[in-house]
């Protein structure tokens with residue numbers, strides 16, 4: 001077990017795993033959409049949107065944690081390039097945690113049928129569209145709908161790569177370097 005100062009705080013650990021789990025489930029939910037019976041498709045997309053907005057809220061909390069806490073120092077055995085790579089990957093993952101839900105929300109706000117299909121957050125209450133995007137004139141809005149959908153899809157592709165690198169990096173440190181790497185992010 002690493003010493004207390006060599007691991008993330010309980011808050012950081014809860015946020016890390018909650019966000020990781022929700023993002024993974026949200027991606028699986030939407031990528032399988034073509035296999036659902038017709039009556040499941042709309043509820044699945046609505047759940048995808050609600051889960052994504054929840055992630056956005058959790059990421060804001062996580063950034064507040066990050067701005068007010070110093071993460072535990074990396075083990076001295078990690079080389080300079082490895083440290084740089086890990087920090088760079090974490091930085092891009094933070095960007096994607098914001099870009100994925102935000103581009104989804106923007107894409108959805110540019111949807112021509114948004115006004116007649118209000119978004120309900122898990123069926124509990126209405127979640128607003130981004131007004132200045134919904135207000136763009138129809139032809140231009142359709143273009144933005146396509147562009148923002150492309151940004152959302154491509155952010156997903158970049159996320160798959162970073163996610164794989166991140167997990168492989170953690171496993172390499174754990175099993176090849178013999179460091180208590182995973183324990184840094186486990187309760």
Ligand code: HEM
Nearest residue numbers: 019020023066071090093094097163167170181182184185
């Ligand atoms: C099975 C999946 C995952 C494993 C095993 C894992 C493991 C870890 C570990 C061990 C750390 C501590 C790194 C260190 O400081 O030494 C960490 C940090 C981090 N993880 Fe993950 N992670 C996973 C999924 C994710 C996902 C899906 C995301 C992004 C949504 C993510 C984003 C981050 C970020 C940004 C940090 C750096 C935290 C900071 O210093 O502020 N992780 N992860």
Ligand code: HEM
Nearest residue numbers: 023026027030048049052053055100101104105108153156
């Ligand atoms: C955790 C955050 C999110 C992740 C990781 C994510 C990921 C994805 C992925 C991978 C796709 C499939 C893209 C494709 O195959 O072309 C997708 C589609 C979509 N996402 Fe998201 N998304 C997130 C949040 C959101 C949010 C917040 C909204 C809207 C409020 C949203 C709206 C959509 C819509 C409308 C689609 C297209 C669904 C369809 O027509 O099949 N997403 N998302």
